Amino acid sequence: MQINNVYLGDCLIKLKKVEDKSIDLIYLDPPFFTGKAQIQKTRDNSKEYLFDDKWEDLDQYLNFLKTRIIECKRTLKDTGSIFLHCDKNASHYIRVLLDEVFGPENFVNEIIWTYKRWSNAKKGLLNAHQNIFFYSKTKKYQFFTQFTDYSPTTNIDQILQARERNEHNKTVYKKDANGEVVTGKEKVGVPLSDVWDIPYLNPKAEERVGYPTQKPVILLERIITLVTNEGDVVLDPFCGSGTTLVAASINKRQYIGIDISEEATQLSKKRIKEAKITKSHRLEKGLDSYLNKEDYVREILSQLDAVIVERNKGIDGFLKKHIDGKPVAIYVQRKNQSLADAITLIRKATHSKGVGKKILIRTNDVAVLFDEDTSDKDDLLIIESLDFQVFEKFTRPLV
Ligand SMILES: C[S@@+](CC[C@H](N)C(=O)[O-])C[C@H]1O[C@@H](n2cnc3c(N)ncnc32)[C@H](O)[C@@H]1O
Known part of the structure; x- marks a missing residue:
């Protein structure tokens, strides 16, 4: 199968054409088991995109996913990883499924993607996150630690000073024989956590192409740069509007996209050509006021x-x-x-x-x-x- 291409068809069939152990990262954002048709219009209302998320029952949905996840695993290199994006509808079943296919020992993280939402009137807490399961193919997986700024509440001494445990096994700041503070190791920031606060695409964002459930490019850029190098191959078997492929090409990765909808594959190809991103104003300025x-x-x-x-x-x-x-x-x-x-x-x-x-x-x-x-x-x-x-x-x- 040719790299840097977008394929039309059921990903189960198309994945079979991908060579064994040839892919560095698979990101998949399949239908979420919402039980609804997902519909959205473009910003100028000139076009409507739609994909179906209706299933006979949970078993049918999980079986659909399982057959495709097994194919995904086969195509991953031993150093490769898979990121599966889902939400509260089926995340608890999908984690069990991934354990079955990849083995619980290859579970790396559950990433919580959180964003601000407008309130709605429904009973219960406002739902403001989705889940991304990160599994590696083997323990030899590639990973590049990322760092973020210290939180505004971090005390400067925590950044500067070395710490040690005292006789009560409590962590205290280290002092030398003269009672002077001991400088800690060089710091590059705080390692990125598994909770990612990244704004949802707002309805007016330039990046928004009107595809239902379109994800922000910046979210995919983060995933891609965590586990791949330039030149590595990224595959998205449910590519939708092509967000993963855009993020891969901006970051000089190779890509393969698959979607069962012709409109989606055409849109993906167009977006890769244009490769537009709106960096979120909020994200660039820092997350909190x-x-x-x-x-x-x-x-x-x-x-x-x-x-x-x-x-x-x-x-x-x-x-x-x-x-x-x-x-x-x-x-x-x-x-x-x-x-x-x-x-x-x-x-x-x-x-x-x-x-x-x-x-x-x-x-x-x-x-x-x-x-x-x-x-x-x-x-x-x-x-x-x-x-x-x-x-x-x-x-x-x-x-
Ligand atoms: C949640 S959307 C993906 C959205 C995408 N991440 C984006 O940012 O635009 C799921 C996609 O899966 C596609 N799809 C559904 N069943 C499929 C199948 N069997 N094979 C390939 N694609 C499929 C749908 O057409 C839809 O575009």
Whole structure:
């Protein structure tokens, strides 16, 4: 079967044409056992897409899935993984099914994809998640750990200081013989958890093509980059509007898509060509409003590939690499903040924290009455941001 193609037909039949052990990742988002026809219109209402999710009974549905999951397993490389997307309707049965086919020892995670929903009037809790089961073919599966920023509630000492267990087996911050704090290992952020807060595609999102149950590209990008390398092959046997294939091609992976609906395969091919994504505004800005850094501060920190920390007055982040065995703190001067104030803040925030060098990013020249002594005496390096160099200095009128 040719790679980088979308095939029309029942995936059970098409999968049989895929070579044994040739696929690195299978993501499948089959009908969810909702008992309804899934219908949706395009954003301009010009077209309606539909696929059927009606079954005689649960046995028929599970049997449908099982035969196809067995074929999927055969096509996976020993280093490969499968991600099966479902929801509350059948997730509990599907997990048992996957245990049967892949073996419980190859269960890796149950990912909870959570998103904000508008309330509805129904009795019971608002349903705001779907489930993605992650199984590997063998224990040799490929996996690339991803890291996220520290949560706003993380105490700076937790990031900086080494910890140990005391005589009561309690975790405490480590101190050396002189009672000084001991610096911990280099940190790159918090390893990604199994709960993913990724916004649902809103009805006006540019990415939305009007296909029922269309998933966000960003969700698939995360899965793809967790378990595949560039050039690896990603297969989606229920590809629908082609979200997985778009995410694969954007990330330089090869892909195979299959769907029983001709409209779906045509739409997938069109989307792969256009490869449009709307990065969620909410996701780019940080997930919660209490993440309080302004955009320009985040931009500067990301240029430095810094680990961002929240809620610490005077420290915005750290370099991922230690220098001279110590963490390097970064602070970005705020608009309307004088350089002297910024220096005072970073010095205060880093005092007795086991921090080594400090970097202050200068972003403006707000006037001050007295010049601060900015010499390098306590390992403070002041660097001018690009914006400051170009716009403020270059365009400042000569006096
Ligand atoms: C939940 S949708 C997939 C949505 C997709 N993940 C997206 O983001 O657009 C399920 C898809 O499975 C397809 N389908 C149903 N039975 C199938 C079968 N036996 N073989 C292949 N595709 C099938 C439907 O046509 C539908 O497009």
